[in-house]
Amino acid sequence: MNIVGVFKALCDENRLRIFNLLSKDTLCVCDIEAILNMTQSNVSRHLNKLKSEGIITYEKKAQWAYYKIDDNFIKENKLLYDYLISTLRNHPKFVEDNENYKKHKESNISCEQFIKKGNQH
Template identity: 40%
Template sequence: METLGLIFKAFADETRLRIINLLGEGELCVCDLMNVLEMPQSKVSRHLAYLRKAGWIHGHRCGKWMHYALSRELTPFQAKVLDSLTLLLKSHPQAVNDVAVLQTYLETKDGRQCGQAGTDSEE
């Protein structure tokens, strides 16, 4: 039950739901999330750490920056929960807006490396 509680507590925060929604679009750097969510690195990283601890995401270092993606090792239960959550978020106004902002941001980032896209903070 403790693990089950941790799995669901990860979704008990709006920012973590927004991050899960954005990572549904593919791997993202911390700087990408910071720009779309309009939040400081410390806050984004704290939420990413919680999601990682709960097993929803994984990360890897790329230079100075961490890149995150949805976990490839979800349990069958987690996969079903994530599928349901993804379906719900596709019609939620904030989630839809976040994806639109992300797409615009990534187009304007245009291949530039992290740290060159309007922020100099490190992970």
């Protein structure tokens, strides 16, 4: 692990917003798009940066990729992970994202339904 790369990856607000969401659940790109109101290309770019630094990982299921915080990242960086979770929990932008996450989960919209509504995956 390259600690400089990890901090560079985490120094972007959008990547921290994605990290915050993935600390709660395993999510597909379309979920992150909807919750954070970001474009697919923007979400994918940020996910690739987090993935390249070993912060997140993904699992393919059919045509969808589901992202989560890498268990090894948590284990190897427990203090950093705990600090981020406790700090982001109280920041207004992340509180808003958490509320949007809850609304999105309650809506039960699947990736297939999201795409049918005219959004790109």
